[in-house]
Amino acid sequence: MVSFRGASADAAAALAEQVSGSATVADDLFSVAATLRSEGSLRRFATDSSVPAEAKSGLVSGLLDGKVDAATLELVKDAVARRWTRTRDLADALEQAGVVAAVRSSGDDAGRLVDELFTVRSTVGSNSDLRSALSDPARSAADKAALVDSLLAGKALPATVALVKQALAGSFRTVSAALEDYEKVAADVHGQGVATVRVARPLADGEQQRLADALSAQYGRSVHLNVVVDPEVLGGVKVEIGDDVIDGTISSRLDAARRKIAG
Incomplete structure (x- = not known):
């Protein structure tokens, strides 16, 4: 799983403990994490310990209110009020909380979720054409997501489909590395x-x-x-x-x- 140090480890653990089992919250958190990674000034402001928590919370409310689930908004406001060892840790922790939310949304199907993630990882590892299609920078994110749907929709848990799509987001070195991490999170949550x-x-x-x-x-x-x-x-x-x-x-x-x- 993603490794955090110092204050970030405590903050990430607290967020993962709080997050609910909701596919909507998971999608919201993945989106917020992606925004923080792409917007350097926002990321630096949100993790600046010299900025009052009220100011950071107000900015988050202004940006996200009405655009994400209420539970997501409260979690992100809590996140920006915490201390982070590295600027990048906030986005990583929100993504990990999103993974936990997706896992918890699967309810009693945790074992099946781990099995399906492992099967997808093994298939990607052994099929060079599929691996190339999912990692091709020339293909749009929407195109890759459509490919995942064509392979998994109706055959795998919704949480599996959501996590495989998130594995394509590029925050991990490879799709296989992301899926392996998600397997460990899924098992650890249970x-x-x-x-x-x-x-x-x-x-x-x-x-x-x-x-x-x-x-x-x-x-x-x-x-x-x-x-x-x-x-x-x-x-x-x-x-x-x-x-x-x-x-x-x-x-x-x-x-x-x-x-x-x-x-």
Whole structure:
């Protein structure tokens, strides 16, 4: 997930805690974040600690009143009244709050949301034509959004569609990086971690549940599994969760053996 330091970390956490589960609020926050990124003078004014909070709140009300949901307006007014370590952090935190709002709008479908985001990320990663179409700077944002609708509308959760479109906004280095971050936010909002599991063949339901239970016990929280079938692992299991890598694959053991013989 997006990393904040100092005062920004506290401010971003407070905003994420407050935001409601609303698709409308999510869209509003994405729009406000984009405006702050494109308007440097507004961004600097909104994060200037020497400017009274009342002045910043008044500016926000003048710009947004009647144009965004009332809950969005109150959240943005709260945001500009807080201290930010870096000027860019305000927009990043509002975008992250928008992601949280979209996730919460999915209700009890959190697991499905994580699965769908992972599936889209995997598809983009493996399909060069799709990846090029979504990253092509010559294509308009509207054109890319229409492409997402043609692929996902009616087949995925509305929250999934909204987050995939937001991944195209360019605040992350790549679409895949954005989607991976959103997966982690979606799981975290519901008190879960996310583990990417690479296996040579699909896991049976019982095997997958036992692995999930073991990881949940090890990490002290529920763990959602994203399972990738990769014939190159030959056998065994490779688990990536956060910064941890648990590699019990046959391919890694063969590599280790080859290095030992060569050395």
